[in-house]
Amino acid sequence: MSLNSDQVPVLLLKTKSAPTDAYEDLFSTPRDGFDFEPTFVPVLQHQFEDAGMRQFETLLRERQISKRPGSAYGGLIFTSQRAVEAFSKLVQEGKGDESWPHLQDIPIYSVGPATTRAINAVSQNPPLQVFGEHTGTGDVLAQFILEHYGEWYKDRPTKPPLLFLVGEQRRDIIPKTLMDTNLPDNQRIDVTEIVVYGTGVMESFPSDFASVLQKTSDRPARWVVVFSPTGCNSMLKGLGVLNDKSGKVEKSPRKEKPPTYIATIGPTTQGYLKKTFNYEPDVCSEKPSPEGVWQGITDFTKGLT
Incomplete structure (x- = not known):
């Protein structure tokens, strides 16, 4: 890895997407007076959960x-690309079945857009009908589902349950919103969650992160972009700012020195x-996207001058 001393390092705590990564494309292009150098430091490792995968497969095969x-x-x-991968x-x-998965x-x-692109890449004939790309957060998606799903099944007094494919760690805002007991019976939607993948910190992350921090230690400033609660502990320890006793x-x-912004x-x-x-x-990015992160960082930087 070669880092240009004239550029501001942006350490992206994620696995680089293939074949291209929108964060790399955006942050490696100088514009508006900003010149960043993105570096990926993978923090998460994912594995499919066998029990959840078997349960989901059975539901698909039995239509x-x-x-x-x-x-x-x-x-x-779907609220994560990992669930889409499952x-x-x-x-x-x-x-083998022409209409699979029915x-x-x-x-x-x-x-959001990234998850939507991943779903649309899944082969199905006729194509899958995907909604919610514009929402961006679970809160907004839940409100959208209440209206859209209600209209989709408007001829039924009770809406059929929704299946939510999730990881071990997730927010519960969508099930809470859709199953809110304050909602009228004809609007409430039952939600079943199936855990199809688990997430943990990569064993190599602490050393990988320490290496990048050392290589950027001569810079006037640097940024760390965090994409998940998983790995926050190791990240803060790596920066040397976490009290071992109090946590x-x-x-x-x-x-x-150098100042590191999160x-x-x-x-x-x-x-x-x-x-x-x-x-x-x-x-905190207003939109969970490369553009949102770039805007947040550049707006904050302008405020420092």
């Missing part, structure tokens, strides 16, 4: 996810840092 009356579920929810794996394994007549809800941040990384992809990770480590990140 229990459809618009037909009596089906177990009337739609699907779905795609089962679809590929079930190839989901052309149901709504599939996606939390809280005892000094701001922006006051160290940006989060959204409010979930921001809230986790505040609640768990008593640390307020410098930037």
Whole structure:
């Protein structure tokens, strides 16, 4: 890895997407007076959960996810690309039936553009019907589902349950919103969660992160972009700002040399840092996207001058 001393390092705590990565494309292009150098430091490792995968596969093969009356579920929810990967794996394994996986007549809800692109890449003929690309957060997606799903099944007094494919760690805002007991019976939607993947910190992350920090230690400033609560502990330890006894941040990384600024992809990770480590990140992206992170970092930087 070669880092240009005239550029501001942006350490992206994620696995680089293939074949291209939108964060790399955006942050490696100088514009508006900013010249960043993105570096990927993978923090998460994922593995499919066998029990959840088998349960989901059975539902697909028995066609229990459809618009037909009596089906177990009337739609699907995805809020992570890892869940889409689990779905795609089962679809590929079930190839041979022309209409597999038989989901052309149901709504599939996606939390944003990246997840939507991943779902649309899953082969299905006719194509899958995906909604929610514009929402961006689970809160907004849940409100959208209440209206859209209600209209989709407006001829039924009780809406069929939705199936939500999730990881071990997730927010519960979508099930809470859709199953709110304050909602009228004809609007409330039951949600079943199936855990199809687990997430953990890569064993190599602490050493990989320490190596990048050492290589950027001569810079006037640098940024760390955090995409998930997983790995926050190792990240703060690596920066040397976490008190081992209290488990809280005892000094701001922006006051160290070089000053290190922290940006989060959204409010979930921001809230986790505040609640768990008593640390307020410098930037919380208003939109969970490369453009949102870039805007947050550049707006904050302008405010420093």
